[in-house]
Amino acid sequence: MNDTPILALQDASHRYHGGGLSLDGVSLAIAAGESVGLVGESGAGKTTALRLLLGLDAPTSGAVLFDGVPLNRRDAAQIRRFRSSVQTVFQDPYSSLDPRQRIDRIVSEPLRSLGIARGRDAAVQAASALESVGLDADVLARYPHEFSGGQRQRIAIARAIVCKPRLLLADEPVSALDMSTRIQVIELLRELRERTGLALVMVSHDLGAVAALCERTVVLRSGRVVEAGTTRQLLRAPAEGYTSALIAAVPRLPR
Numbered sequence: 472m473n474d475t476p477i478l479a480l481q482d483a484s485h486r487y488h489g490g491g492l493s494l495d496g497v498s499l500a501i502a503a504g505e506s507v508g509l510v511g512e513s514g515a516g517k518t519t520a521l522r523l524l525l526g527l528d529a530p531t532s533g534a535v536l537f538d539g540v541p542l543n544r545r546d547a548a549q550i551r552r553f554r555s556s557v558q559t560v561f562q563d564p565y566s567s568l569d570p571r572q573r574i575d576r577i578v579s580e581p582l583r584s585l586g587i588a589r590g591r592d593a594a595v596q597a598a599s600a601l602e603s604v605g606l607d608a609d610v611l612a613r614y615p616h617e618f619s620g621g622q623r624q625r626i627a628i629a630r631a632i633v634c635k636p637r638l639l640l641a642d643e644p645v646s647a648l649d650m651s652t653r654i655q656v657i658e659l660l661r662e663l664r665e666r667t668g669l670a671l672v673m674v675s676h677d678l679g680a681v682a683a684l685c686e687r688t689v690v691l692r693s694g695r696v697v698e699a700g701t702t703r704q705l706l707r708a709p710a711e712g713y714t715s716a717l718i719a720a721v722p723r724l725p726r
């Protein structure tokens with residue numbers, strides 16, 4: 472069995488141009504099939520950590536390791552492997568789908584850009600990805616504006632899983648949705664993970680969503696990890712006052 476994490480931050484720090492440290496010596500590893508929640512108050516560094524994990528920004532010091540090897544944006548072969556293994560879902564399903572493209576083009580885009588499939592093969596795989604998020608193949612010829620927020624987030628998830636990645640990085644994937652849609656999308660992500668073994672890193676303000684989806688939770692404050700452990704343990708008996716305050720800020724959380 473291969474124990475090397477799929478993706479890891481190794482003592483990673485990051486500084487935006489002209490600013491202070493947005494991330495300060497963070498280590499975090501995600502192994503196959505794991506689910507990790509990243510929580511913390513606004514400005515804690517959650518999105519920065521996710522941007523480093525996605526290779527969108529490079530750490531100022533420390534490293535991002537993909538399958539144990541430092542991620543190098545200039546290594547085209549590695550980046551191609553990375554993109555077929557690590558996919559992402561963003562917060563806003565209204566801005567994340569190109570309004571001028573039909574759903575079949577949107578969902579099959581990773582297959583074409585990664586050279587995995589084209590034409591009829593890509594269409595078949597897109598239809599299958601849509602089916603696995605609970606949408607019929609008849610949505611393929613339609614455009615994003617014809618769908619609700621929850622349906623759009625399903626389409627974004629279909630696009631993310633069409634190339635059968637090992638890890639999904641999700642930045643507030645349910646925050647823009649109303650409560651009942653939120654529960655459905657959480658249930659969909661949970662079911663996808665169970666069925667495919669997809670690993671998940673989720674940034675969320677919603678500790679209820681983290682409790683439902685993530686076995687482990689990492690708490691960030693001012694760019695540092697202040698607490699990390701199983702989500703169950705952390706929610707029941709937080710070691711840090713900061714974590715207790717985050718929990719107390721959530722109106723109704725299953726305990």
Ligand SMILES: Nc1ncnc2c1ncn2[C@@H]1O[C@H](COP(=O)(O)OP(=O)(O)OP(=O)(O)O)[C@@H](O)[C@H]1O
Nearest residue numbers: 487488490493511512513514515516517518519520
């Ligand atoms: N593009 C940027 N340029 C300069 N500073 C930035 C930039 N983006 C974020 N920062 C700063 O980096 C720090 C971490 O921000 P980050 O967005 O990672 O936090 P976050 O935990 O995701 O917050 P939120 O929950 O509000 O999205 C903050 O102090 C923020 O002001």
